[in-house]
Amino acid sequence: MDAPSRRRAPPWLQPETDGAGLLPASASLRGGRLRASRRLAAVLLWTLLCIPVQMVLLSLPGDGKRRFARLYHASLCRLIGLRVQVVGEVCREAPALYLSNHSSWLDILVLGGVLEAPFVAKAEVSTWPLIRTVARLGRTVFVSRSRGRTGEEADVMRQRLGAGDSLILFPEGTSNDGSRVLPFRSSFLGVADAAVAVQPISVVYDRIGGLPARRRDRPHFAWYGDMDIGSHFWRMARCPGGRVTVLLHQPMDPRAFRNRKALTQAVEGIVAEGAAVLRQNRAATPLAPPPR
DSSP, rough: OOOOOOOOOOOGGGGOOOSSSSSOOOGGOOOHHHHHHHHHHHHHHHHHHHHHHHHHHHSSSHHHHHHHHHHHHHHHHHHEEEEEESOOOOOOOSSSSEEEEETTTTTHHHHHHOOSSSEEEGGGGGSSHHHHHHHHTTTOOOOOHHHHHHHHHHHHHHHHHHHHOOEEEEESSSSOEEEOOOOOOOGTTTTTTGSSSSEEEEEEEEETTTEEOOGGGGGGOOOOOOOOHHHHHHHTTTTSOEEEOOOOOOBBBBGGGGSSSHHHHHHHHHHHHHHHHHTOOOOOOOOOOOOO
């Protein structure tokens, strides 16, 4: 008798393979739905509890609103199983402009849990349900890509810096797949002269399930293109856990550079070099500003 034919499993039940038909290392790291559901519930509950607290703190004087925002983001990282490793020291001079590479929405949670500073984000974020509420309570500065509003938005950022607020900015202007650092836009550093110091930061997601993250593992963390944030969170939340390294480079004086283009090139070079070392799973140390 002929051997009975085997029915092919539907695509969503088939294991993902690489081009050679082999299971990728990351396939064994995919956790169950229970883990992801538990993490999602914890994130929503923590957020709903924190919203009224931050609303009260915003109406009070002092640094409570900054410190609580940092606690909120740091706790979110722990709730989703993301361990944050910090190398270097946070610039304590204020106001400072923190400039980082950008590969995912996770960067917000990571940097928000390390730095006591609001973000500069694209205006589109202000339309996302729930996230817009959290962003506004975090005193996020929203900017559009419209040339007609560039001056107005720069003035808002200058006012924040002038009031003593440090800011976190992603000069690439968009997220990417995490395998490289995109060119920095010098226009984003047009307000750097209003800051006391500029600190370059390299962020790399370098561990997944306790193992070094490889290129094929980066989509678990990187969020770019037309990826849906909901499905991306679910895929990432199913993993046993991950680690991200935040490399805080030595601060630099923005007035030590002849113009903003020179400053942009210097910051981009430092961030890219630090990220390259981290992607290679090598020990990294904060880089000093280039000699002038």
